[in-house]
Amino acid sequence: MSNAAQRSNRVLIVATIMLATFMVAIEATIVATAMPRIVGELGGFSYYSWVFSAFLLAQSTTTVIYGKLSDIFGRKPVLIGGILIFLVGSALCGLAWSMMSLVLFRLLQGLGAGAIQPVTMTIIGDLFKLEERGRVQGAMATVWATSAVVGPLAGGIIVDNISWAWIFWINLPIGVISVIAFMVFLKEDVAHKQAKIDYLGSVLFSISIVALLVMLTETDASVWILLSLFSVFVVTGLLFLAQEKRAPEPIISIPLWSRRLIATSNAATLLAGMALIGLSTILPLYVQGVLGRSPLVAGFTLTMLVVGWPLAVMLSSRFYKAFGIRRTLRVGSLMFPFGACFLLFLTPESSPIVAGAGSFFMGFGMGLISLTSIVLVQDSVEWSMRGSATASIIFARSLGNTLGATVLGAILNAGINHYASGEAAAGLHEVLNQPTGLSALAADPAIRSVFNAALHWSFWGVVVVAVLTFFTTWLIPVGPSQKREGAAVASEAASY
Numbered sequence: 001m002s003n004a005a006q007r008s009n010r011v012l013i014v015a016t017i018m019l020a021t022f023m024v025a026i027e028a029t030i031v032a033t034a035m036p037r038i039v040g041e042l043g044g045f046s047y048y049s050w051v052f053s054a055f056l057l058a059q060s061t062t063t064v065i066y067g068k069l070s071d072i073f074g075r076k077p078v079l080i081g082g083i084l085i086f087l088v089g090s091a092l093c094g095l096a097w098s099m100m101s102l103v104l105f106r107l108l109q110g111l112g113a114g115a116i117q118p119v120t121m122t123i124i125g126d127l128f129k130l131e132e133r134g135r136v137q138g139a140m141a142t143v144w145a146t147s148a149v150v151g152p153l154a155g156g157i158i159v160d161n162i163s164w165a166w167i168f169w170i171n172l173p174i175g176v177i178s179v180i181a182f183m184v185f186l187k188e189d190v191a192h193k194q195a196k197i198d199y200l201g202s203v204l205f206s207i208s209i210v211a212l213l214v215m216l217t218e219t220d221a222s223v224w225i226l227l228s229l230f231s232v233f234v235v236t237g238l239l240f241l242a243q244e245k246r247a248p249e250p251i252i253s254i255p256l257w258s259r260r261l262i263a264t265s266n267a268a269t270l271l272a273g274m275a276l277i278g279l280s281t282i283l284p285l286y287v288q289g290v291l292g293r294s295p296l297v298a299g300f301t302l303t304m305l306v307v308g309w310p311l312a313v314m315l316s317s318r319f320y321k322a323f324g325i326r327r328t329l330r331v332g333s334l335m336f337p338f339g340a341c342f343l344l345f346l347t348p349e350s351s352p353i354v355a356g357a358g359s360f361f362m363g364f365g366m367g368l369i370s371l372t373s374i375v376l377v378q379d380s381v382e383w384s385m386r387g388s389a390t391a392s393i394i395f396a397r398s399l400g401n402t403l404g405a406t407v408l409g410a411i412l413n414a415g416i417n418h419y420a421s422g423e424a425a426a427g428l429h430e431v432l433n434q435p436t437g438l439s440a441l442a443a444d445p446a447i448r449s450v451f452n453a454a455l456h457w458s459f460w461g462v463v464v465v466a467v468l469t470f471f472t473t474w475l476i477p478v479g480p481s482q483k484r485e486g487a488a489v490a491s492e493a494a495s496y
Contacts, residue, residue: 082115
């Protein structure tokens with residue numbers, strides 16, 4: 001541990017890190033709960049999924065860059081800079097006048113969020129020895145669990161009682177306190193390091209993914225436009241792979257990602273991320289628009305997701321000892337599609353408890369998949385590559401969230417166009433683009449029936465991806481007798 005780290009007040013810094021992490025962690029669930037109301041006031045339901053995709057794309061593509069910038073300029077200025085960008089984006093999101101402006105401001109918000117998780121994790125590594133890190137990372141895990149519980153409830157309360165803008169503006173006091181605390185308590189002597197940042201790889205990756213997302217979203221565009229987007233996706237994707245092979249410090253290490261255990265673990269994590277973001281974005285629409293319940297009730301159904309997740313994390317070390325990693329992973333991953341199947345049985349007369357049960361089982365399965373994958377990946381590489389290997393899991397999950405939000409949003413729009421063609425489709429979109437649109441929709445049996453059928457297309461998409469996740473976990477090479485000893489590793493991995 002450096003002298004600078006010794007001079008830092010570690011307790012206060014960890015508390016500040018937890019506060020900054022909470023600010024970003026709560027963002028996904030609080031926005032998901034409030035989005036039906038936001039799209040009702042701003043209009044532009046076709047851009048619904050882009051509000052999530054823009055944030056996640058910016059966050060995932062800048063994570064590695066911020067990590068390398070912190071090696072060059074120090075943790076403190078990079079982290080504070082990222083928080084300030086996030087706060088500017090949050091302030092502008094609350095002032096958005098249209099869905100397109102909200103998407104652009106969410107992109108800015110994501111550019112700032114990309115700095116917070118990797119740099120705070122690095123600070124913890126700087127301040128604490130390896131044997132101390134498990135306890136700190138366990139505390140960080142509680143932040144994600146708490147934020148996931150508080151987010152849906154806070155989102156429901158805010159949109160029911162005050163302006164939806166406050167779901168973004170609530171970040172401002174938290175962020176300001178975090179910046180001041182880091183400036184006062186975090187002391188560091190920057191040892192300047194030479195690090196070559198793969199800017200070209202980042203640009204090529206972003207262009208390729210954006211082309212794919214636009215192609216999936218704008219399904220009504222002409223064939224030539226779709227073919228052009230597909231060509232851009234393929235060409236920039238191939239150029240990105242070529243760049244990663246020759247870059248001194250690539251965003252994605254091809255040799256590392258090509259290892260079977262890491263490749264299959266990342267594939268399972270990416271698919272699981274797609275399914276979970278689909279659940280988080282689509283389920284609130286169903287609970288409010290079809291079941292006719294309040295945003296607060298919709299928030300409770302998502303809360304069950306994060307009841308199951310930390311429960312699985314807490315029980316994981318016992319499962320490892322009793323059954324071994326392979327059985328824990330495979331049985332745990334079965335919970336994922338099992339929970340997704342609950343969505344298929346939802347009807348306009350269903351109780352929200354059914355939706356909550358599906359969320360719980362998906363959360364439990366995701367907890368075991370995510371944690372076990374990280375444990376396996378970290379143990380499969382030498383110490384010098386452990387950070388990159390762990391970052392690959394985080395990157396895969398973020399990319400899965402980005403793709404999932406767009407793909408399942410596109411499926412929903414396709415379902416609406418299928419079941420309500422012509423004037424009926426226009427009427428449904430008009431209702432959804434009203435501030436009280438979901439309430440009015442739930443009160444109209446004809447329109448509600450169309451929306452119910454369209455949402456079930458997205459539910460089928462979630463189920464298919466969840467089943468693919470289950471089968472992918474069986475491809476992960478794990479010895480039949482491999483077991484984990486001790487809960488420290490599980491606690492440390494849980495924060496990721």
